Amino acid sequence: MSLTPGELQVVAESDQNQLDTQSGKEPSIVGRSLYAIAWRRLRKDKVAMVAGIIIVLIVLIAIFADQLGSLYGTSYLTQHNTGSGSLLDPLTSMPLGSLGGVSAKHWFGVTPVLGQDILTLLMQGARTSLLIGSLATVVSLVFGVSLGLIAGYYRGFADVVISRIMDVLLSFPTLLLSISLITVIALISSSEVLRAGVIIFVLGFFGWPYIGRIVRGQVLSLREKEFVDAAKSLGASNGWIMAREIAPNLIGPILVYTTLTIPNNMLGEAGLSFLGVGVQPPTTSWGQMLSDAGNYYQIDPMYLILPGVAIFISVMAFNLFGDGLRDALDPRRMN
Numbered sequence: 001m002s003l004t005p006g007e008l009q010v011v012a013e014s015d016q017n018q019l020d021t022q023s024g025k026e027p028s029i030v031g032r033s034l035y036a037i038a039w040r041r042l043r044k045d046k047v048a049m050v051a052g053i054i055i056v057l058i059v060l061i062a063i064f065a066d067q068l069g070s071l072y073g074t075s076y077l078t079q080h081n082t083g084s085g086s087l088l089d090p091l092t093s094m095p096l097g098s099l100g101g102v103s104a105k106h107w108f109g110v111t112p113v114l115g116q117d118i119l120t121l122l123m124q125g126a127r128t129s130l131l132i133g134s135l136a137t138v139v140s141l142v143f144g145v146s147l148g149l150i151a152g153y154y155r156g157f158a159d160v161v162i163s164r165i166m167d168v169l170l171s172f173p174t175l176l177l178s179i180s181l182i183t184v185i186a187l188i189s190s191s192e193v194l195r196a197g198v199i200i201f202v203l204g205f206f207g208w209p210y211i212g213r214i215v216r217g218q219v220l221s222l223r224e225k226e227f228v229d230a231a232k233s234l235g236a237s238n239g240w241i242m243a244r245e246i247a248p249n250l251i252g253p254i255l256v257y258t259t260l261t262i263p264n265n266m267l268g269e270a271g272l273s274f275l276g277v278g279v280q281p282p283t284t285s286w287g288q289m290l291s292d293a294g295n296y297y298q299i300d301p302m303y304l305i306l307p308g309v310a311i312f313i314s315v316m317a318f319n320l321f322g323d324g325l326r327d328a329l330d331p332r333r334m335n
Contacts, residue, residue: 038252041328048324054317062127069120073105076124076284080115087115092299100302108306112296118303121284122310128285129314132200133266137258139204144211145254149242151212152219159216166209175271178202182277192283199272199279203265211257215250222246252329259322263315270311286311 042048061068069075080087087101088094093113095101100109100118108118151162178199185198222228223246231241270287272278279285286307293304 035251038325038328042324045324045328048321048328051317051320051324054313055321058126058130058314058317061123062130065120065123065127068123072117072120074117074120076116076120077282078116080110080117081113088112094296094299100300102302109300109302111292111303112300118306121289122286122306124284125286125289125307126310126314128279128283129266129269129287129311130262132196132203132269132279132285133262133264135200136203136207136265136268137261139200140207140211140261141254141258143205143208145215145247145250147208148212148215149219149247149250152216153223153238153242153246155220162212163216166212169206169209172206174202174206174268177206178268178272179275179277182272186277192280196279196283199269203268207261207265211254211261214253214257218250218253219246222249256322256326256329259318259325263318267311267315 081093087096087106087110089096095110095112095115097103097109102109106117106119108122110117111121147162147165151159181202182195182198185194228241228245231245236245269278269285270290273285273287274291276291278287281288289307290304290311293300293307297304
């Protein structure tokens, strides 16, 4: 892999404690890649590291939501609204006790009407929100990186066509289009997988022009570098140059874009679910919980606050980590 001058920094290591005094060797010059230097910078950014730890915890909770629910002792599908084990007031269908029915068995309380455990719903909601947000980001990356590479490298007619397509897609009202498509799909099929697939496609497909523009701008600059001219002089094909010479130099911007786009897509899914056109029960998402909690916020505010806090923490963690990653990958930084 060829690296541009800005992606390779040479650091002089002169630590006398590491010298072999018996052999009399002199200090050596150790070359560090941009990514090794970026990791060193990122470790110094305490805010970004804390945000990264929170992201890892959210991902682990999403992956092992079922197992954590088993350890916790209840399932998100279990309803405590009937019989002697009911946790709801029989007259109002509201949770018994303070703070929405918080107890030693139900740490965050239970939901009104159905009496489902809120903590297990939050864990399952993390899985849904993170899965849809991540897959939508993957769709954006596939379209944006590939078409941005083509537009920036070939320029000319290909650049004009792809750029105009980007402009058209950026002008679409994504929210209204999402509502329309999902409503039509709901009339055709009741499949939750199909509904989730439509949400992923809409969020991802109409989001790729953003990364496409970033990649196109980077490629327009990289294609004029000396290492690209050297590859051409050696007879390399255009596909080989784009895949082996230019694409590796786009990893930094792509990583930053990914960490900043996943929370945006999570918010998009939460917004659609809040409006009632996102995922439907028994599938759980944070936006769906907010939508349901809106009917009871005056009586049971905790049911509204908890999923809102979960969305806030997740989005904030991704954004802070993305900012730290962007600073760490900046080749113009000297430390």
